[in-house]
Amino acid sequence: MQLPTPEDLKKRRNELGLTQSDLAKRAGVSQPLIARIESGDVDPRLSTVRKILDAFEEAEKEQQIIIKDLMHSPVFHVSPEDSVEEVVNLMHIHGFSQIPVLDGGIPVGSISEDMIVKLMGESKKKSISQLKVSGIMGEAFPTVSPGISISVVSHILEGNPAVLVVEKGAVVGVVTKHDVMKLLQGK
Template sequence: MQLPTPEDLKKRRNELGLTQSELAKRAGVSQPLIARIESGDVDPRLSTVRKILNAFEEAEREQQIIIRDLMHSPAIHVSPEDLVEDVVNLMHIHGFSQIPVLEKGIPVGSVSEDLIVKLMGESKKKSISQLKVSGIMGEAFPTVSPGISISVVSHILERNPAVLVIEKGTVVGVVTKHDVMKLLQN
């Protein structure tokens, strides 16, 4: 077994599009140590090299997973004209905590448990249940194409509960944080 040189490690990190900080976090070491290893200032322990190589392998696996393989299709959704009561029932049946709002196949908003609970605290239950979705919906979820990698979608999901997958102008699927977390079980 030939150990990689500092140049080899830096080249592979750059090919994977990782910063020194991202690699350090994945490998469980400090960013200054990565910088020193790549510059040749320090000769790392074998265990440290193994951690770095494992981090590279993990990053490669993530980049090989594309959203088409992970998304739920068809995307269960509601329309702006649906009643909140119907949305709550649909979310309950499917175990969703949020749901996209589509109008003629185009994302126009979203409804989440958090939003409904907030509205319930501000009003009476009956008055909310008979409202139309268009009167309470939040912003639409971000959209991506089906060929995008899981690493890109993971970053989007850090700030959003779900991502819609659009192909040829039509919503073909949805990916949630829960879907990405399920990858850890494999």
């Protein structure tokens, strides 16, 4: 087995779009060690090279997973004119904690359990169940195309509870943080 050169390691890291910090985290080593290995300042142990190569393989597998293979379809949604009661019932039936709001098939907002609970705490009215979704909805979930990689969507999900998959102007699927977490279980 021929060991990769420092230039080989750096080239492969760049091809995978990983920073030295990303690679270090995945390989369980420090970022300065990655920098020293790539610059040729240090000859790494064979076990360290193995960790780096394993991290590369893991990154390649992630990039091969596209959202179309992970998304849920059809997308359960509500409209801006639906009542909070209808939203709560839909969430309860399907076990959702958030749901997109579509108007004529176009994402216009989102609504979550947290929003509803907060509204209940703030509301002076006894019942908020007949309020319209349009009056309490939050921002729409971000959208991506079906061919985008899981690594890109993972970054988007860091700041959003879900991502909608849109193809030819139509919402065709949804991916949540929970879906990405299931990949770790191999399911």
